[in-house]
Amino acid sequence: MWVYEKKLLYPVKVDTCNPKLARYLMEQYGGADGELAAALRYMNQRYTVPDKVIGVLNDIATEEFSHLEMIATMIYKLTKDATPEQLVEAGLGAHFVNHGHDLFYENAGNVPFTATYIQAKGDPIADLYEDIAAEEKARATYQWIIDVSDDTSLNDSLRFLRERENVHSLRFRESVEILKEERDRKKFF
Amino acid sequence: MNPAFEEERALMLQLQEADFVVVELTLYTDTHPDDQDALDQWREAIKRASKIRHQYESRYGPLSLASIPTEQAIEAGWRWNQTPWPWQR
Numbered sequence: 001m002w003v004y005e006k007k008l009l010y011p012v013k014v015d016t017c018n019p020k021l022a023r024y025l026m027e028q029y030g031g032a033d034g035e036l037a038a039a040l041r042y043m044n045q046r047y048t049v050p051d052k053v054i055g056v057l058n059d060i061a062t063e064e065f066s067h068l069e070m071i072a073t074m075i076y077k078l079t080k081d082a083t084p085e086q087l088v089e090a091g092l093g094a095h096f097v098n099h100g101h102d103l104f105y106e107n108a109g110n111v112p113f114t115a116t117y118i119q120a121k122g123d124p125i126a127d128l129y130e131d132i133a134a135e136e137k138a139r140a141t142y143q144w145i146i147d148v149s150d151d152t153s154l155n156d157s158l159r160f161l162r163e164r165e166n167v168h169s170l171r172f173r174e175s176v177e178i179l180k181e182e183r184d185r186k187k188f189f
Numbered sequence: 190m191n192p193a194f195e196e197e198r199a200l201m202l203q204l205q206e207a208d209f210v211v212v213e214l215t216l217y218t219d220t221h222p223d224d225q226d227a228l229d230q231w232r233e234a235i236k237r238a239s240k241i242r243h244q245y246e247s248r249y250g251p252l253s254l255a256s257i258p259t260e261q262a263i264e265a266g267w268r269w270n271q272t273p274w275p276w277q278r
């Protein structure tokens with residue numbers, strides 16, 4: 001089970017109302033390589049992987065949920081004071097008529113989240129390679145968002161998230177090595 | 190900004206930093222289970238975060254319902270269902 005803690009993993013501040021930036025951030029909220037996809041992907045894998053890598057999947061999945069909360073906080077803060085006109089101008093007109101000021105699990109192009117973003121191949125090495133790719137893609141997306149954002153407060157939090165994707169990718173690559181080692185040991189003895 | 194608010198912010202930031210060290214070392218020890226030095230650092234980090242959490246919660250009230258609200262926090266009007274929630278800060 002999980003116990004809710006009333007704090008963010010890392011502080012989130014924004015300089016100004018900026019619905020366009022919020023729209024870009026939706027890629028990391030409900031997109032294919034976003035935080036929701038990451039959290040659900042690892043959470044689902046942990047049940048059937050070899051014992052040695054359960055911890056890393058369990059703990060990274062948990063961290064991804066705290067990233068999801070950070071992204072939601074960013075989107076909320078960037079859009080809460082926006083007028084309908086500002087939302088339309090930022091390309092969030094379709095979002096607004098469907099959801100008002102609510103958040104929604106969709107990507108930057110208004111495509112709703114789907115479970116088909118997540119693979120489960122019953123092969124831990126194949127699944128871990130997907131995880132590594134997902135982390136690298138999330139890292140790249142954070143970089144592109146930072147490149148088009150001039151909100152210095154927000155960029156600080158985005159750089160933190162970008163660095164976390166690097167660390168997760170590294171931990172997954174180590175997990176692959178752990179599994180390969182185990183597999184080779186079984187072959188020889 | 191009012192000074193009481195600023196004090197709370199500063200302690201929250203300290204807690205976020207201390208908790209983050211635990212998160213980071215937990216992931217590291219997940220894939221380096223035999224690294225004694227890392228395991229020692231990890232145990233120290235948990236102690237430190239727990240100390241700061243206790244400091245924060247005794248002053249400002251529980252952050253989760255795994256902690257007991259102190260008299261001080263209750264008297265100051267702490268309630269679970271009160272603002273600000275994390276996204277409102």
Ligand SMILES: [Fe+2]
Binds near residue numbers: 064135138164
């Ligand atoms: Fe990640």
